[in-house]
Amino acid sequence: MTLYIWRHPKPLHAAGLCLGQTDVGVEQRKLRRLANQIQGFARRHRLPKEVWVSPLQRSRGVGTILAARGFRCNLAPALAEVNFGHWDGRPWQQIPRAEIDAWCERFADHAPGGGENLHQLFARVEGWLATLENQPQLAVGHAGWINAARLLAAGRGVPTQAGDWPRPVAYRALSVLTIPAALPAPVPPPPVSC
Structure with a gap:
């Protein structure tokens, strides 16, 4: 199966923030620009x-625009960005250095801010990918989620060192992932429209 996944547009007022599942807005014209890009590509x-x-408006907003243009828009909570717990939405400068160091020391196992560790993120990503039909899929996602999916598609496991985590894909960038058929197949939840 091939997954065509775009990273959402740049959100408003997010510079310097630890941004995971905090729901921040995006300028309407940037949402439309990505919707145009996806529509033309399709x-x-x-x-x-x-x-x-994902349910986060920086992803969901693109789907809403595409739905108004005749696309079927499916809301998938499993597509949400990594959960950074009480770090989420806070400026990185306000997060104690000792907490960041603890995360880096146990990069795969530590849940930053009490949120979600990398093993949990990878399980969520892999579980969702396994529910998809074996046909081309279009999606709008988030940088951490996309990185996890890219590593899974390449047959790599969860990175144990922070330095092994890939750089984030650019806003509105397309990642084309070939997902192996060998992923486990959990029972898919029914799709929810946007």
Whole structure:
């Protein structure tokens, strides 16, 4: 299965923040620009007019625009960005250095801010990917989620060192992932429209 996943547009007022599942807005014109990009890509490549989005408005907003243009928009909570717990939405400068160091020392196992560790993120990503039908899929996601999916598609495991975590993909960038058929197949939840 091929997953075409775009990172959401740049959110408003997020510079310097630890941004995971905090729901921040995006300028409407940036949402439209990404929707235009996806619509044109789907048309050029004759892909289904169906898109998966996370519940966070920086992803969901693109899906809402596409739904108004005739796309089927599916809301997938499993597509949400990593959960940073009580760090989420706070400026990085306000997070105690000792807490960041503890995360880096046990990068795969430590849940930053009491949120979600990398093993949990990878399990969530892998579980959702396994529910998809074996046909091209379009999605709008988040940098941490996309990085986890890219590592899984490459057959790599959860990084144990912070230095092994890939740089985030650019806003509105497309990642094309070939997902192996060997992923476990949990029972898929019914799709929820945007």
